[in-house]
Amino acid sequence: MGVLEDVSFEVVPGEVVAIVGSRLEGKTTLLKIAAGLEYPDEGSVTLGAQELTDIQDRCRSRLLGDEIVWINRDGPRLKVKVSKFVGWPLALHGCGRRGAERAAAQALERVGARECAGRLWGDLSNWQRVLVGLARAFAGNPRIVVIDDLLDALGSRGTEEASDLLRTLVEASNPRCGVLMSTSDVESALFADRVWSLTRKGALKLMFGRLTSEGEVIPFPERAESRGHVA
């Protein structure tokens, strides 16, 4: 039996999709497969018309950091300044060192984290890491941003501010990109357009939104009938 079974979902441009699951339920594995960082045993992952599971590693590496951006809480493996970390994917994809530096500075400015440019990841607060992560994700023109657990445990206010910022960045992206994020708490998923719950059995259950971009909105029973009881 695999960790994940019969998992199928999509992220459309301009949309934030959240996967909610407890630790060790396979959220990161699912996101890595969606980002093309890992192969599924069966099935396929497509980005637009391009099948990620079929293309050669060399082509896939070109997509990663350019059209597909992965961010998590870990930060850079090497001890580099934030400005370099943010501009790195652009430098690797033909932007040139100077161009990457400029883009990184703009990206940090856009998220309100200019003061972090000369600092190391390890010296940043949790909130600054969120800002820097989002700056890196949107420094270029990604088609999809995959965020693993970065927005967890920010508290109500932090979640709200991070979600507003994420929404602003998505709306400003050109071409419009989609966001796939994982979280272990429901709170971080409150502002997503679609919320999937990952079950202990490795399946996905829709909690909010449409099944597919063309599909029906999940039916909401009338308020009186739909509400449970909180005693």
Next chain:
Amino acid sequence: MPAFSSGKLTPQMMVLGLVIQQQDTASGVARRLDDQFASARFPKSSAYNNMRGLAGKGYLRLVEKGVEPSLDRYEATSEGIEVFRGWLRHTELPPVVCDALQCKLEFLEREDLVALIRIVREEERAYTAAFAAAQLEVKAEQRLRRARGKPVDFNTRLRGIQKQDEAKLWGLMAKRLQCLGDELEEFLDEISAAGAG
């Protein structure tokens, strides 16, 4: 000294709070109780019974006689306001979980397991639908907030926090029921396999 100051949620406290918010009749309070605290599902008779009780304790006073008792108009007394503030600022400790499923698990026999799994799944669907409905409101509030920018007034901000908290409650319950359902199904598989072996 106020007669009671427990942090426990009762329809009586909600009725008192609603009359403090504005003078009202039992009929009006019943409507507001249903509208503002829909998920608590207070009994329909809560407003009428509790207004009479609260008036008897001196926490409400009659300001206008109606054509029938449910249309009598009341306002809160200063003592009533003091009692209500005491409740509002009182801690809810020790923690209380009054959960029917927890109690059913205590009494569960093997032959009830399939039925319990079915009701857990039904409740999971209902709570998920409630989460979805609350999340729609949270997202609508986010759109408004982003459109008008900060700062916002006290009441608007407070309602936003309340909405988010409500959505979280439904979401946490839905997720908890999903996990419980999965665990009970795994348990059923285990005991069925053990029985077959």
